[in-house]
Amino acid sequence: MEFRFFEIYRSQEYMGLLAEGAALSSALAIGSGLLGFLLAAVLSSLRYFEVPGLRHFATAYVEVIRNTPLIVQLFFFAFGLPLLVGYAWPFWAHALLALTINFSGYFSEILRAGYAAVPAGQVEAAMALGVKKLTLFRKVIFPQAVAAMYSSLNSQFIFLFLTTGVIAEIGVTDLTSAGLFIDSRTFRSFEVFITLTVIYILLALAFKALLNGAYYQMFQWKRAR
Amino acid sequence: MSELFTAVLGKPFGVVVYQLLAATQYTIYLSLIALIGGGLIALVITIVRTSPYLNAKRVAAGYIWLFQSVPLLMLLFLIGLGIPRILGVNVNPWLAASIALVVYASAYLADVWRGAVESIPAGQWEGARALGLSFLKIVRLVILPQAVRISLAPTVGFTVQIIKGTSLAYIIGFYDLMSIGKRWANAPVSGTEPYVIFPLMALIYFCLCFPLSVWARRLERRLGAVSSKQIPKLP
Helix, strand or coil: CCCCCHHHHCCHHHHHHHHHHHHHHHHHHHHHHHHHHHHHHHHHHHHHCCCCCHHHHHHHHHHHHHCCCHHHHHHHHHHHHHHHHCCCCCHHHHHHHHHHHHHHHHHHHHHHHHHHHCCHHHHHHHHHCCCCHHHHHHHHHHHHHHHHCHHHHHHHHHHHHHHHHHHHHHCCCCHHHHHHHHHHHHCCHHHHHHHHHHHHHHHHHHHHHHHHHHHHHHCHHHCCC | CHHHHHHHHCHHHHHHHHHHHHHHHHHHHHHHHHHHHHHHHHHHHHHHHCCCCHHHHHHHHHHHHHHHHCCHHHHHHHHHHHHHHHHCCCCCHHHHHHHHHHHHHHHHHHHHHHHHHHCCCHHHHHHHHHCCCCHHHHHHHHHHHHHHHHHHHHHHHHHHHHHHHHHHHHHHCCCCHHHHHHHHHHCCCCCCCHHHHHHHHHHHHHHHHHHHHHHHHHHHHHHCCCCHHHCCCCC
16 A cells, blocks of 8 residues: 555646636535525525415425435436537536526525524514515515524535535536546546545635635624624 | 336336336445444444543544545545555445445434434433443433434434435446436437436435435424534535
């Protein structure tokens, strides 16, 4: 048994590939995280307002997303749907679409729990003041639900980020695919995947720190006086 | 059985459905191995993690942190490709996939169960100790029966994550629903286009996972939740 990590870090080409892969993985995770959050806000509000018809659609959507593996969803959006509907985007766009839809299912369920956590008195007070239901949702319920569920959303995002490696399977040149390429060149699988794992963990820790730091920026009323 | 499917569903499609369902059994076997193996390791880790021995507790906490942070895909690559290369031995995909999923499941289950044990009031420990019970007896007679009740719902919920997790094992050559489905989707046979096969596979996974999700939610409502909202759902 002999470890040869230097075969990776001495090569400028490999380090460049890893850096590019890490950047793409992060960018896709952030992009689909934000888009997924927006979609989740819409989906969960459909259920919150009990919009006839659409609320059942939202429920079914969330259940299907949460009860099927990401990789099956990914293959469907990358290989199945394009054939049926006739779109052919770059690989990363297919990954962005699949990840956005996947993230939205998980975020939606967390948000729904957040709405339930907003004290009923606030809703009653706002209604007594004659605030419209949509305004009430936008100004009172949604921000508080997000603040209440912030740590859940945060760790869910980190866990979802750690699973994005599967997008290498549809040809996206992300961090995992950079690792697989280096592995195929050097045959140092153990060293390569240890390196990848460390990069993934470091990125996850960075995301976590960043999101935790943003908490008081986003929810100023939570700041201790 | 195969003939029955082709008789009802026609030539290419009946064969496909039969093969997908036949391969699903390996998905179930792998999930069971991960659940049982992971559960046994998690039991030990939970006991260590909640024991009064500080250094042992740190090791258990480190184990949980490490294997919750390592992506399952990396675990599969490391055990399925990395270890064989570094040791110069062949590892059968069954063994590699089982080890990876057992380790993965054990870290999450240990964390769920630790939460359950810690949610039991300190008075229970103190009362049992005052009665002169040993640590293991306290665990077995007082803590476990209560902790099992509390952790049942999140454990059932986590089984869903295990089933979904097994879908990654095809990457290291494990034969299951995912691998046979992907093979059919790539095959140039009409009636097995990717937009037919992948929804079909999703349906099979859904039929495995959804009842468990519903059951977990029902248990949660009946037995109360252990801050299960803090346990992230894995895709």
